[in-house]
Amino acid sequence: MDVNFSKQGDWTIIAVEGRMDTVSAPEFEKMVQERILQGSNRLIVDFSKLDYISSAGLRSILVAGKNSKAKGGELACCGLQGVVKKVFDVSGFHKLLPIFDSKEDVLNRE
Amino acid sequence: MLEPRLLESIQVAARTGNLDRLVRAGGRHAASLGFPRERISEIELAVEEILANICLYAYPEGEGKLSVKYLAENHPVKLVVEIVDSGIPFNILNAPPPDLTSELEQRSVGGLGVYLVRELADAAEYERSESMNVVRLVFNAVTE
Numbered sequence: 001m002d003v004n005f006s007k008q009g010d011w012t013i014i015a016v017e018g019r020m021d022t023v024s025a026p027e028f029e030k031m032v033q034e035r036i037l038q039g040s041n042r043l044i045v046d047f048s049k050l051d052y053i054s055s056a057g058l059r060s061i062l063v064a065g066k067n068s069k070a071k072g073g074e075l076a077c078c079g080l081q082g083v084v085k086k087v088f089d090v091s092g093f094h095k096l097l098p099i100f101d102s103k104e105d106v107l108n109r110e
Numbered sequence: 111m112l113e114p115r116l117l118e119s120i121q122v123a124a125r126t127g128n129l130d131r132l133v134r135a136g137g138r139h140a141a142s143l144g145f146p147r148e149r150i151s152e153i154e155l156a157v158e159e160i161l162a163n164i165c166l167y168a169y170p171e172g173e174g175k176l177s178v179k180y181l182a183e184n185h186p187v188k189l190v191v192e193i194v195d196s197g198i199p200f201n202i203l204n205a206p207p208p209d210l211t212s213e214l215e216q217r218s219v220g221g222l223g224v225y226l227v228r229e230l231a232d233a234a235e236y237e238r239s240e241s242m243n244v245v246r247l248v249f250n251a252v253t254e
Contacts, residue, residue, distance in 0.1 A: 055223035092210035
């Protein structure tokens with residue numbers, strides 16, 4: 001899985017690409033936690049290029065969401081499609097975290 | 111009824127480093143049976159969840175083995191995945207339901223993997239036989 005971080009205003013955009021699975025999810029979790037500890041706690045995870053997510057990936061998203069909220073921030077998700085969207089829906093994550101069509105929708109919210 | 115046709119049988123050490131290969135084998139066989147792309151990902155997901163549980167929890171005392179068999183049925187076309195380990199008993203069908211409703215701070219994802227398997231497979235069976243966990247997942251090529 002490729003993870004690409006970028007900044008837009010006080011948001012950190014995390015674009016994930018490929019497969020978020022048992023092996024790659026813990027690495028992702030660690031990378032995001034480092035950013036949160038550095039003070040980036042407003043996060044947008046862009047899933048538009050993610051092909052696959054398993055429960056390990058969901059766990060890492062949940063942990064990132066909890067950690068950013070604990071620091072007074074938030075985690076928004078965008079670009080869900082295909083099996084990734086289905087897994088979010090089946091797992092109830094669509095009600096747990098704010099979901100947007102695109103990162104522009106998050107940025108334009110304010 | 112015809113016996114299912116064996117597509118591939120793989121036995122490996124129960125290590126997460128082996129997961130990708132086993133999971134992608136499932137995707138390949140599903141593709142060869144004509145499953146659509148999104149369904150192939152769901153099959154890979156279900157297989158990964160079962161295998162990851164085995165790698166992470168079945169052998170607390172050390173390393174064990176696991177085996178995966180991919181089988182095909184015809185008329186109607188089905189992919190059958192049989193996963194066997196000799197670790198501690200774990201009945202995926204009796205696992206407690208996951209928390210799907212708590213707010214973010216309280217939410218835990220324990221049990222989510224097995225829940226996804228039960229939701230995504232057309233049939234899931236478990237048997238404890240001769241000190242082994244035997245899980246059979248069935249995926250129908252055409253869903254009603």
